[in-house]
Amino acid sequence: MNKKVAVVSLFSGAGGLDMGFIKEGFHIDVAIELDSIACETYRANHPNTTVINYDVTTLTGETIRELIQNKPIIILGGPPCQSWSIMKSEKDGIGGKRGFDDERGHMILEYVRLCQELQPFAIVFENVENLVTEHESSFKQFRNLLEKSTGLALDYRVLNALDFGTGQSRKRCILVGVKRGIPNPFDFLQRINGPKTLQEALQNVPPSEFFRFKKEDAEVMEMIGEGQCWNVLPPQLAYQKMGKHYRGVCKKCKTKFQGRNSCPKCGSKDIANQKGVLTSYYRRLSWNKYAPTICTVRTTKAWGTLAHPTEQRGLSIREAARLQSFPDEYLFYGNIFEQIRQIGNAVPCNMGQAIAKALKQSFEKMNDALSKKILKKIINQPKYHKLLESEKNFVRGVIKKAKSNQGFSVEERKLLKEIYRKIECSSIK
Numbered sequence: 001m002n003k004k005v006a007v008v009s010l011f012s013g014a015g016g017l018d019m020g021f022i023k024e025g026f027h028i029d030v031a032i033e034l035d036s037i038a039c040e041t042y043r044a045n046h047p048n049t050t051v052i053n054y055d056v057t058t059l060t061g062e063t064i065r066e067l068i069q070n071k072p073i074i075i076l077g078g079p080p081c082q083s084w085s086i087m088k089s090e091k092d093g094i095g096g097k098r099g100f101d102d103e104r105g106h107m108i109l110e111y112v113r114l115c116q117e118l119q120p121f122a123i124v125f126e127n128v129e130n131l132v133t134e135h136e137s138s139f140k141q142f143r144n145l146l147e148k149s150t151g152l153a154l155d156y157r158v159l160n161a162l163d164f165g166t167g168q169s170r171k172r173c174i175l176v177g178v179k180r181g182i183p184n185p186f187d188f189l190q191r192i193n194g195p196k197t198l199q200e201a202l203q204n205v206p207p208s209e210f211f212r213f214k215k216e217d218a219e220v221m222e223m224i225g226e227g228q229c230w231n232v233l234p235p236q237l238a239y240q241k242m243g244k245h246y247r248g249v250c251k252k253c254k255t256k257f258q259g260r261n262s263c264p265k266c267g268s269k270d271i272a273n274q275k276g277v278l279t280s281y282y283r284r285l286s287w288n289k290y291a292p293t294i295c296t297v298r299t300t301k302a303w304g305t306l307a308h309p310t311e312q313r314g315l316s317i318r319e320a321a322r323l324q325s326f327p328d329e330y331l332f333y334g335n336i337f338e339q340i341r342q343i344g345n346a347v348p349c350n351m352g353q354a355i356a357k358a359l360k361q362s363f364e365k366m367n368d369a370l371s372k373k374i375l376k377k378i379i380n381q382p383k384y385h386k387l388l389e390s391e392k393n394f395v396r397g398v399i400k401k402a403k404s405n406q407g408f409s410v411e412e413r414k415l416l417k418e419i420y421r422k423i424e425c426s427s428i429k
């Protein structure tokens with residue numbers, strides 16, 4: 001990618017999204033991240049990027065500008081999603097659906113502020129699907145603000161990582177903005193073939209540290225087979241483990257109930273576990289299915305269990321990283337909990353790569369359109385016949401390419417510009 005363009009990454013985390021861009025040849029000039037350990041991870045993997053361990057809210061566009069001078073900018077960023085997510089934070093119990101009422105919800109406005117201050121020519125924004133589906137008016141407000149403050153043409157899609165060769169179902173809202181005149185990058189977005197099941201995704205994964213079940217959970221997990229969850233346990237044990245989350249059905253009167261070990265209607269203790277609900281509790285993954293969303297937590301109970309299909313353990317760091325399509329060599333810093341937080345927070349590298357590729361193709365389409373205009377001007381110039389024979393041959397070649405709708409190479413575009421300058425600046429008499 002053209003080094004004349006600067007890529008600024010906000011809320012960079014471990015660099016999942018950025019890694020996708022790097023794979024497509026972009027260079028990330030600046031990465032800004034609050035968490036010092038995630039910064040260590042980023043630096044270790046991307047030594048040529050200036051990593052700023054800072055709170056985005058305290059940074060101005062001017063400070064960032066000083067680092068990249070007056071290059072045109074692309075901004076990437078996935079602000080924290082807890083306030084838009086359906087998942088509550090295990091630690092503080094807040095998060096789920098609080099939107100702009102939650103301090104973290106304001107981070108998307110910080111994204112808008114920096115876009116306004118830096119005036120990029122392209123942006124990529126990532127967040128949870130819920131932002132689009134459950135916070136429609138906040139999302140609209142955000143898009144309006146972003147559009148007004150940047151003048152960019154915006155579009156968004158909810159994409160699933162499963163379509164980008166990860167072996168994981170992970171739906172994310174991807175919003176892309178480009179300067180008006182640049183074709184819509186989503187028109188060029190292509191799926192990536194790859195693993196569709198856990199087995200395919202985890203083939204030859206290197207060994208690494210993994211999550212151990214708590215002692216009291218280990219016995220229960222032994223009773224749960226591949227692809228199964230809490231609802232296969234004997235009902236009284238299931239109630240004991242699930243507590244207020246327990247969902248039962250009275251065998252006598254068929255009443256469905258929650259958080260009790262007897263029927264609230266007829267008092268019967270002859271109960272069965274309700275099937276098909278809260279299936280992520282005490283769950284083992286299945287080899288023959290894709291993995292559920294890799295998240296930042298690690299317990300066997302609530303908020304998404306990521307237990308190994310057959311072994312007495314949770315997923316390992318490398319397994320989780322593989323499902324997020326991080327290369328096996330990607331380094332993660334911090335203890336196992338800090339590592340899984342960085343991995344679970346990331347945009348799968350493959351999804352990032354597909355977006356980067358689409359963006360690149362839309363830039364190329366625009367550059368081709370500009371080159372065609374230049375070509376037209378060259379051949380319509382009265383001094384055209386005065387060009388060197390080699391130059392005319394080159395022009396004939398690119399005319400052929402343009403007629404058959406082929407794109408131009410970087411060299412061809414450069415040469416066209418040179419010829420145009422030569423002919424226009426009257427260096428030919």
Ligand SMILES: C[S@@+](CC[C@H](N)C(=O)[O-])C[C@H]1O[C@@H](n2cnc3c(N)ncnc32)[C@H](O)[C@@H]1O
Pocket residue numbers: 010011012013014015016017018032033034035038054055056057077078079080081107342345346347348
């Ligand atoms: C969803 S994660 C981003 C993941 C990243 N895009 C990736 O693909 O790996 C959000 C990140 O924002 C960081 N963050 C939260 N508040 C921040 C702030 N005020 N300034 C800078 N970074 C912040 C978090 O530490 C977290 O790493």
